[in-house]
Amino acid sequence: MNLPNKLTIFRxxxxxxxxxxxxxxxxQNWQGQLVxxxxxxxxxxxxxxxxxxxxxxxxxxNFGKFMDPLADKxxxxxxxxxxxxxxxxxxxxxxxxxxxxxxxSGFRLVAxxxxxxxxxxxxxxxxxxxxxxxxxxxxxxxxxxxxxxxVILFIITVIVTFITVILTIVSLIDYLVKNxxxxxxxxx
Numbered sequence: 001m002n003l004p005n006k007l008t009i010f011r012x013x014x015x016x017x018x019x020x021x022x023x024x025x026x027x028q029n030w031q032g033q034l035v036x037x038x039x040x041x042x043x044x045x046x047x048x049x050x051x052x053x054x055x056x057x058x059x060x061x062n063f064g065k066f067m068d069p070l071a072d073k074x075x076x077x078x079x080x081x082x083x084x085x086x087x088x089x090x091x092x093x094x095x096x097x098x099x100x101x102x103x104x105s106g107f108r109l110v111a112x113x114x115x116x117x118x119x120x121x122x123x124x125x126x127x128x129x130x131x132x133x134x135x136x137x138x139x140x141x142x143x144x145x146x147x148x149x150x151v152i153l154f155i156i157t158v159i160v161t162f163i164t165v166i167l168t169i170v171s172l173i174d175y176l177v178k179n180x181x182x183x184x185x186x187x188x
Contacts, residue, residue, distance in 0.1 A: 004054035005064050007046040011071045014043045015078050022082035030142040037139040043075050044132045069120075072128065073101050079135045088138050093165055097131065100172045107175060111182040118179055123171035130164040 001009075021027045021036035050068060054060045077098055083089035104124075111118045137157040141150055 001063075002054075002059045002061065004050035004059050005061060005067065007050035007053070008064060008067045008071050011043045011046045011050075011075060012067075014039050014046075015074055018043065018075075019078055019082055022079075023085060028086075030144045033139060033142060037136065040075070040079060040132075040135060040139060044136075047072055047075070069105075073105070076128075076131050076135065077101065083135070083138055089161075093161060096165055097168050100168050103172060104175055107179065107182060111179065114182060116179075116182055118175070118182070121171065121174055121178070123167065123174045127164070127167040127171045130160060130167050134160045134164045 018036055018039040021032045021039065024032075026032075027035070047068070050064070054064055077094075080089055080094040080097060084091050084094050108118050134157065137153060137160055141153045141157065145153070
């Protein structure tokens with residue numbers, strides 16, 4: 001197994017630890033939140049790193065093509081679901097984001113069945129950066145921070161969350177429009 005794939009597996013392994021530090025009551029304090037933040041940032045950095053290494057050293061594998069996006073979705077969706085549970089994020093926002101991921105994943109399966117590869121678009125990459133930024137901003141807003149800092153972080157988080165929802169919808173529309181021919185029955 002090459003290094004990019006090991007980083008992807010490492011990201012998947014980090015997810016349960018992140019969830020534990022988010023949801024186990026004895027960790028629901030600023031220290032637990034800090035550990036969850038560190039785990040999420042490390043996992044997010046492995047996402048960036050594994051792709052760069054795979055492309056730079058020509059280590060792209062079918063396993064990586066499958067697992068890397070799956071690991072990303074598991075990480076981001078786990079974080080957002082935890083945040084809904086903790087009333088830190090609205091459920092409708094998470095539903096829009098997860099619905100988009102299911103639609104694109106299904107679209108990619110249909111495309112793959114027709115021997116078409118749908119590459120990540122610029123909109124999808126920007127959307128991912130905003131999703132991860134939104135989660136990090138929510139995690140950074142510790143109870144021990146001065147009130148003015150918390151208010152400023154809250155305002156920034158609301159703005160980033162709004163942009164994230166818009167980018168989620170725009171990237172979905174972009175994928176569907178650019179790849180509308182995928183839904184045609186190519187095999188017949």
